[in-house]
Amino acid sequence: MSEVDVMNAPESSAWGDAAGGDKLLRVENLSVDFPTDDGVVHAVRDVSFTLGPGEVLGVVGESGSGKSVSSMAVMGLLPKTANIGGSIKFKDRELVGLSYKQMQPVRGNGIAMIFQDPMTSMNPVYTVGWQLAEAHLAHHDVSKKAAWAKAVEVLELVGIPQPDRRASQYPHEFSGGMRQRAMIAMAIINDPDVIIADEPTTALDVTVQAQILDTLLRIRDETSAGIIVITHDLGVVAGMVDRVQVMYGGTVVEQGTVDEVFEAQRMPYTVGLLGSIPNPNLLGKRLTPIKGAPPSLMNLPKGCSFSPRCPLAIDECRETEPQLLETDRHGHFARCHRSAHLATIENPQRLFAHDEIGVVENPASLTTANPDMPISEDVDVVEARLHEGENPTS
Numbered sequence: 001m002s003e004v005d006v007m008n009a010p011e012s013s014a015w016g017d018a019a020g021g022d023k024l025l026r027v028e029n030l031s032v033d034f035p036t037d038d039g040v041v042h043a044v045r046d047v048s049f050t051l052g053p054g055e056v057l058g059v060v061g062e063s064g065s066g067k068s069v070s071s072m073a074v075m076g077l078l079p080k081t082a083n084i085g086g087s088i089k090f091k092d093r094e095l096v097g098l099s100y101k102q103m104q105p106v107r108g109n110g111i112a113m114i115f116q117d118p119m120t121s122m123n124p125v126y127t128v129g130w131q132l133a134e135a136h137l138a139h140h141d142v143s144k145k146a147a148w149a150k151a152v153e154v155l156e157l158v159g160i161p162q163p164d165r166r167a168s169q170y171p172h173e174f175s176g177g178m179r180q181r182a183m184i185a186m187a188i189i190n191d192p193d194v195i196i197a198d199e200p201t202t203a204l205d206v207t208v209q210a211q212i213l214d215t216l217l218r219i220r221d222e223t224s225a226g227i228i229v230i231t232h233d234l235g236v237v238a239g240m241v242d243r244v245q246v247m248y249g250g251t252v253v254e255q256g257t258v259d260e261v262f263e264a265q266r267m268p269y270t271v272g273l274l275g276s277i278p279n280p281n282l283l284g285k286r287l288t289p290i291k292g293a294p295p296s297l298m299n300l301p302k303g304c305s306f307s308p309r310c311p312l313a314i315d316e317c318r319e320t321e322p323q324l325l326e327t328d329r330h331g332h333f334a335r336c337h338r339s340a341h342l343a344t345i346e347n348p349q350r351l352f353a354h355d356e357i358g359v360v361e362n363p364a365s366l367t368t369a370n371p372d373m374p375i376s377e378d379v380d381v382v383e384a385r386l387h388e389g390e391n392p393t394s
């Protein structure tokens, strides 16, 4: 299936959507460039996705992969200097090209965002209830009393105990977890159709993280909002999202249902990302960070932007950027020349297990980074031995 086909194919297959029907959001070939004094930052390239009512989409990737810029584009909150290409449709209305003012009714009412840091997003000099009520009054012609009642109602909905008393308190009187709940309350007070949660749990401890994610799912159940959860932590999306989109170098490198992507990765970056999750229950006890650094978005490498770090990279990967194509698995897409090959490798995690098994650190990087250095083993030999279940160090 070609990339064009991906765009035009029926909902259920092309997008891995949980359900067809009306889409709240339809993002097609989104690109965002920032011209700077040092050159153009290609922050987002060729990103497409849809979101339906009640769906939860996870967007994962390392820092700087373009996750936040994509969602700020959807919110219409990018600086004026940003060059935005492609299309963002909210309920069939094109958002790309709308002014800040034209976006105002959409923002909050239609699409709401939960920002990373509640302490900087809430005003310390006003009570939590006052801020919530103001947000409601900005979009509804109701009395102050009714807006206050709505504020208390949403605080209760997000699980704040004694909401009427808490509404009269200031943000600093809330714990970190409660502040994050208050941020969620702020996002949902105008009953948005879409909620974008950007790293909603990063600053919280694990127990509170789980409660916040549960709260988001409960809100989804009660309001049928579509939710986008942006995170660098695949562990966060594991139990929560329907579909997942893995971003690298400003673009989507793998997407599918969360089960697909967790069980059968078709892009080596996702394999590496899974191996670096600090969650022993999820994948194993050891962490194996991916060696090397993400690419500069100002100066992207030729070919696949992951090729300098990829243990499976071949010449084609360094020459031609792959398209996002459907893999051998229905509704599961990968941007990888080696996708079919990866599918044949059992336990692909071991391709990245450089530190533990002390084998070739990264055969591809050895050949490109230091041509004089003798390669201890050829990549195909290592792979063949991995296939056979043999420990390459033995």
Ligand SMILES: Nc1ncnc2c1ncn2[C@@H]1O[C@H](COP(=O)(O)OP(=O)(O)OP(=O)(O)O)[C@@H](O)[C@H]1O
Pocket (backbone or CB within 6 Å): 034, 036, 041, 043, 061, 062, 063, 064, 065, 066, 067, 068, 069, 070, 079, 232, 297
């Ligand atoms: N206003 C801007 N001008 C220039 N470059 C920018 C601007 N905003 C973002 N960028 C760049 O765009 C790229 C993508 O940033 P983005 O914030 O989307 O990454 P991210 O994946 O969300 O990372 P994080 O998890 O750290 O938030 C980064 O290289 C960033 O420096």
